[in-house]
Amino acid sequence: MKILVPVKRVIDYNLKPRVRxxxxxxxxxxxxxxxxxxxEIAVEEAIRLAExxxxxxxxxxxxxxxxxQETLRTGMAMGADRAILVETDxxxxxxxVAKILKAVVAEENPGMVIMGKQAIDDDSNxxxxxxxxxxxxxxxTFASKVELDSDAVTVTREVDxxxxxxxxxxxxxxxxxxxxxxxxxxxxxxxxxxxxxPLDVKSPSDYRVDITPRLKTLKVVEPPVREAGEIVPDVDxxxxxxxxxxxx
Amino acid sequence: xxxxxxxxxxxxxxxxxLWVDDGFGDIPALEEFxxxxxxxxxxxxxxxxxxxxxxxxxxxxxxxxxxxxxxVRTPEGFKDAYKQFTESGWASLAAxxxxxxxxxxxxxxKLVEEMTCSTNLSFGLYPGLTHGGAIALEAHGSEDLKNLxxxxxxxxxxxxxxCLTESHCGTDLGMLRTKAEPQEDGSxxxxxxxxxxxxxxxxxxxxxxxxxxxxLPDAPAGVKGISLFLVPKYLxxxxxxxxxxxxxxxxxxxHKMGLKASATCQMQFEESTGWxxxxxxxxxxxxxxxxxAERLSVGIQGVGIGEAAYxxxxxxxxxxxxxxxxxxxxxxxxxxxxxIVHPDVRRMLMTMRCYNEGCRMLGGWVARALxxxxxxxxPEVKARATDFVALMTPIVxxxxxxxxxxxxxxxxxxxxxxxxxxxSGVEQYARDARIAMIYEGTNGIQALDLVGRKMGQxxxxxxxxxxxxxxxxxEASKGDGPMKPMIDGLEKALGxxxxxxxxxxxxxxxxxxxxxxxxxEYLRLFGLVAMGYCFARAxxxxxxxxxxxxxEKEFYDAKIKTATFFFERILPxxxxxxxxxxxxxxxxxxxxxxxx
Numbered sequence: 001m002k003i004l005v006p007v008k009r010v011i012d013y014n015l016k017p018r019v020r021x022x023x024x025x026x027x028x029x030x031x032x033x034x035x036x037x038x039x040e041i042a043v044e045e046a047i048r049l050a051e052x053x054x055x056x057x058x059x060x061x062x063x064x065x066x067x068x069q070e071t072l073r074t075g076m077a078m079g080a081d082r083a084i085l086v087e088t089d090x091x092x093x094x095x096x097v098a099k100i101l102k103a104v105v106a107e108e109n110p111g112m113v114i115m116g117k118q119a120i121d122d123d124s125n126x127x128x129x130x131x132x133x134x135x136x137x138x139x140x141t142f143a144s145k146v147e148l149d150s151d152a153v154t155v156t157r158e159v160d161x162x163x164x165x166x167x168x169x170x171x172x173x174x175x176x177x178x179x180x181x182x183x184x185x186x187x188x189x190x191x192x193x194x195x196x197x198p199l200d201v202k203s204p205s206d207y208r209v210d211i212t213p214r215l216k217t218l219k220v221v222e223p224p225v226r227e228a229g230e231i232v233p234d235v236d237x238x239x240x241x242x243x244x245x246x247x248x
Numbered sequence: 249x250x251x252x253x254x255x256x257x258x259x260x261x262x263x264x265x266l267w268v269d270d271g272f273g274d275i276p277a278l279e280e281f282x283x284x285x286x287x288x289x290x291x292x293x294x295x296x297x298x299x300x301x302x303x304x305x306x307x308x309x310x311x312x313x314x315x316x317x318x319x320v321r322t323p324e325g326f327k328d329a330y331k332q333f334t335e336s337g338w339a340s341l342a343a344x345x346x347x348x349x350x351x352x353x354x355x356x357x358k359l360v361e362e363m364t365c366s367t368n369l370s371f372g373l374y375p376g377l378t379h380g381g382a383i384a385l386e387a388h389g390s391e392d393l394k395n396l397x398x399x400x401x402x403x404x405x406x407x408x409x410x411c412l413t414e415s416h417c418g419t420d421l422g423m424l425r426t427k428a429e430p431q432e433d434g435s436x437x438x439x440x441x442x443x444x445x446x447x448x449x450x451x452x453x454x455x456x457x458x459x460x461x462x463x464l465p466d467a468p469a470g471v472k473g474i475s476l477f478l479v480p481k482y483l484x485x486x487x488x489x490x491x492x493x494x495x496x497x498x499x500x501x502x503h504k505m506g507l508k509a510s511a512t513c514q515m516q517f518e519e520s521t522g523w524x525x526x527x528x529x530x531x532x533x534x535x536x537x538x539x540x541a542e543r544l545s546v547g548i549q550g551v552g553i554g555e556a557a558y559x560x561x562x563x564x565x566x567x568x569x570x571x572x573x574x575x576x577x578x579x580x581x582x583x584x585x586x587x588i589v590h591p592d593v594r595r596m597l598m599t600m601r602c603y604n605e606g607c608r609m610l611g612g613w614v615a616r617a618l619x620x621x622x623x624x625x626x627p628e629v630k631a632r633a634t635d636f637v638a639l640m641t642p643i644v645x646x647x648x649x650x651x652x653x654x655x656x657x658x659x660x661x662x663x664x665x666x667x668x669x670x671x672s673g674v675e676q677y678a679r680d681a682r683i684a685m686i687y688e689g690t691n692g693i694q695a696l697d698l699v700g701r702k703m704g705q706x707x708x709x710x711x712x713x714x715x716x717x718x719x720x721x722x723e724a725s726k727g728d729g730p731m732k733p734m735i736d737g738l739e740k741a742l743g744x745x746x747x748x749x750x751x752x753x754x755x756x757x758x759x760x761x762x763x764x765x766x767x768x769e770y771l772r773l774f775g776l777v778a779m780g781y782c783f784a785r786a787x788x789x790x791x792x793x794x795x796x797x798x799x800e801k802e803f804y805d806a807k808i809k810t811a812t813f814f815f816e817r818i819l820p821x822x823x824x825x826x827x828x829x830x831x832x833x834x835x836x837x838x839x840x841x842x843x844x
Contacts, residue, residue, distance in 0.1 A: 030800050186292050188337030195285050
């Protein structure tokens with residue numbers, strides 16, 4: 001079985017994002033970029049399935065700028081077999097990504113798509129679900145455990161009330177949550193091998209997908225700075241203050 | 249707080265931009281390692297250091313190593329980290345692919361080493377010594393020894409040590425007493441005691457391969473009677489697995505000032521079976537193959553600690569609110585300004601920054617020469633590279649470790665009282681960095697190596713491998729542009745270095761004590777000029793990038809500002825060293841021994 005793993009190049013999770021002074025978005029100039037951590041978990045899961053003999057090929061795909069090749073190489077250094085970059089410098093919204101992925105799926109015929117439940121830059125949490133809808137495939141989102149059989153996949157989902165286990169017929173979409181696994185460190189020989197693994201570069205027009213954004217970002221602002229607290233002498237003062245604020 | 253993020257942008261500046269035209273490039277064997285690949289390697293090394301090694305740095309220091317029932321136990325977490333480190337291929341980074349290594353260029357290897365040293369110097373020693381041992385074995389061992397030991401030492405399954413020092417002899421190895429008795433089967437029985445043996449015993453690897461200096465029964469006295477032996481902790485079975493014990497034991501752990509997670513052992517060899525490495529009585533020369541490589545790596549330890557200390561100090565200087573800026577409150581909304589507003593705190597931070605960047609640039613140049621020495625097809629380039637590496641080895645070792653320790657000390661000062669408290673983590677840097685000025689030949693010995701051996705070698709040919717590129721650069725850069733003050737400063741500093749060289753050569757010929765009295769200042773002066781050259785080149789490249797337009801304005805702008813601080817506030821130390829050298833040995837030797 002072939003597994004397709006979409007990965008996104010995002011601002012490194014260790015960094016504190018800064019908003020551009022004109023409020024049009026997050027300042028990404030000269031900022032360290034890395035693979036979206038949820039996607040890293042997806043790559044790890046796919047590789048583990050391949051190592052367990054349950055999958056025979058892992059293909060990573062990214063939609064984004066030329067620099068996203070680095071992200072794909074990271075995926076291949078971890079163990080993915082080959083990569084596809086759908087190159088575009090334009091902003092792509094979840095629906096456009098899902099449409100491109102649908103076209104990639106049509107070409108590649110994977111038995112399963114494993115992807116991060118969301119990207120840490122826009123936190124959309126939509127692409128997996130949209131892709132499942134477009135393909136008419138089953139979906140197991142927020143996975144904390146994935147068990148693959150020949151014709152079905154059992155996914156333990158992290159839902160608000162606890163854990164929910166679903167069994168999906170294949171092909172299926174699985175989106176990963178944080179506790180699914182701990183991604184490996186790439187081994188040095190594999191980093192070197194990754195350079196020689198095949199990486200195809202395509203464009204959205206190759207798939208005849210219109211990626212024109214449907215949303216307009218009005219402005220982006222930094223979260224308000226937390227203000228200093230105040231120590232009150234007694235409960236009466238506290239209640240009085242809360243009343244004055246209209247909180248009680 | 250110990251804060252560290254690998255300075256990858258600065259490393260890439262050294263790797264990809266600074267030395268493009270130094271004549272040590274264009275090596276076909278290294279073509280594969282383009283900027284994309286080396287960036288990926290640096291990124292992954294940075295991640296590993298930050299996520300695996302750094303969390304064990306403080307805990308390793310607190311816990312230390314323990315000797316229990318004759319076996320040394322490393323601190324919690326070290327065994328796992330070592331396993332991950334070796335399995336991921338970091339231990340065999342620069343090793344020869346023939347033995348299972350990755351064959352990475354030294355220019356990349358040294359940067360990865362820096363990250364290891366920044367995040368966990370104690371840890372770095374275990375694989376570091378193994379690599380050094382493997383180098384000596386590769387250069388001098390018999391084919392049988394190489395085939396049996398090198399693959400396992402390269403993978404890190406087996407680790408290595410170098411056993412030189414005995415209780416009565418460190419610098420003067422001619423006095424050593426460990427002996428080796430020839431056996432009928434061609435092996436030897438090695439007996440004796442060694443002290444200060446880093447990684448002498450531990451629980452990280454399946455076997456420990458000691459390279460031991462000892463005397464044969466017919467050995468002449470002094471350094472000409474020392475031979476090198478390979479002595480494993482466990483004798484290998486025919487199938488290559490570790491077999492019976494070989495009479496090698498750790499009798500005690502040294503109690504050290506720092507580097508506590510590195511097991512420094514007193515070792516006993518009791519009729520342990522060993523094999524000769526290289527020729528009889530040529531052991532010191534064979535050991536020096538390892539020693540020279542190690543000296544460069546020890547220099548890198550200085551930069552590593554310096555960088556970690558700097559980053560931790562910057563973090564604190566921005567975080568610690570205390571007092572107000574001398575020019576009026578900078579953060580009126582806060583109860584006080586962060587201490588980074590104060591000139592004296594800036595002085596410390598800028599000094600550390602200059603030391604780190606200066607050493608990293610210079611180290612990058614020497615690493616390129618190491619690659620050219622090993623791989624260049626052009627005999628002329630190869631010869632020049634060999635000269636340059638020989639000349640710069642004592643400078644890299646002594647200068648980098650002196651400055652690394654100074655940076656660690658400055659970090660403690662930036663933290664004030666909190667720096668003297670263990671929990672802040674910066675006093676560990678000062679303790680850990682201290683040893684690097686001592687081991688692999690004290691910094692005093694490095695200075696003697698420079699004036700006594702390297703300076704005069706082949707009538708000064710080694711010196712030309714440095715003087716020529718620097719004076720060529722000065723000639724080519726002269727003019728009235730914005731770089732004029734820097735080029736003028738560099739020219740004067742180089743003049744002082746050349747004058748000092750002549751003075752020492754002249755006086756030292758008649759009276760070796762004169763050379764000895766000038767050695768330490770001369771090495772520092774040399775290092776300052778070399779860093780000045782690096783900063784001038786960096787400024788020229790940064791000017792150009794800014795003029796042509798770049799997305800990385802901040803980076804190049806900071807580079808120029810740092811270089812300017814170096815030229816205005818640090819390079820002037822050249823004059824002080826020059827005057828001290830000129831004064832000669834007289835006042836140094838004047839006091840009678842009784843007067844002390």
